[in-house]
Amino acid sequence: MSWEKDLQRWVDANLLDAPTAERIRQFENTNRSGLRWPAMLAIGFGALMLCAGVLLFVAAHWDEMSPAQRFTLALAMVAVFHLAGGLLGGKVPAMGVAMHLVGTITLGAGIYLAGQIFHLEEHWPGGLMLWSLGAVLGWIILRQWPQAVLAAVLIPCWLGGEWSLATESYRGAWNIAAQGFLLLTIVYLSATPRDPNRALRKGMIWIGCFALVPMIGDVMFTGDVEHYSWGFRFPSLPTHLLAFGYASAYLPLLLLAAFLRRGRSVPVLLSAVWVFVLGVLSRIQHPEHSLLIYLWVALGACGLCYWGMRENRKLFINYGTVIFALDVITFYFSDVLDKLGRSMGLILLGAIFLAGGWVLNRLRSDLIVRAAAQASATEEKRGTQ
16 A cells, blocks of 8 residues: 555654554554445445345346357356456455455356356366366455455365265265365364464354364264165275375375474364264264264364364364354254153253353353463563573
């Protein structure tokens, strides 16, 4: 921004000292353009509703259009939104970012609409590949964090789609992909919200927050899947596909964690071991009634809380507490409630909610206090050295 150049020029000319200049930067970064979180929330929901409205309008009138009109509309959706983003970006940067994001999202719709228009060969992961490529190019050209977040979602979906099609004739193959997705979610969640790319890191953390619980459930309940078609039982994965699947699900993510976290990558390695064991336990017949698998999930929740205490991550402690509570409730509904009468089941459930909620909240608060105290002691120790 122009004022930053002037501010640096004044510091170089000794008209301002460095601490004063830093306070000015913090003030301007906090108050520039008046876009606080309500405005940013409105822009985000507005972009989402705009995408939904445009796609709904196209779907409603699709049958009335000729192939030429359909293809022109598919191209226009992408071009118009990116053009609007370029025009608005100079005046309202947040609005420009939102329009560019809408343009990249509509690119996916345009890709699949074009495939339908020209009756291209049906291979739906190929559309995700092109869409991912568009998001990556958008991030390289625009350097806007929403494009990178979109690519971080689309690329795993594309790879998962390719794996699903390649192994659709084998049973239990998706569980390997689910393990990879769960480990990827943990890697996203472990991102630290600090500069550089603070907004991008926060976006990764949000992805991890939303996806962690569903991915745990995906791994838990996709291992014991029997595939039958017209009385034919699908075979198990061949050894070469099994080895390739596990290598693809684990090795790239472990290397990425080692590169990004360096000396702090041990928790991710332990998480990979936990995910692998969870995948093995999920192959037990009827895993929803297995006490062992629920105990393993509870152990993972405790490990997440400990990780949060070691690195002073309040989010990890809160999320670990939530996963532990959900694990207990899921086990109760799947394996305990049906063995009790209605009244006794409700009474016990109420006791679990009241007593268990109180105990978990006390433990969560104590862990947060201990994490903060440990972080303060570490900072003091560094300051004295």
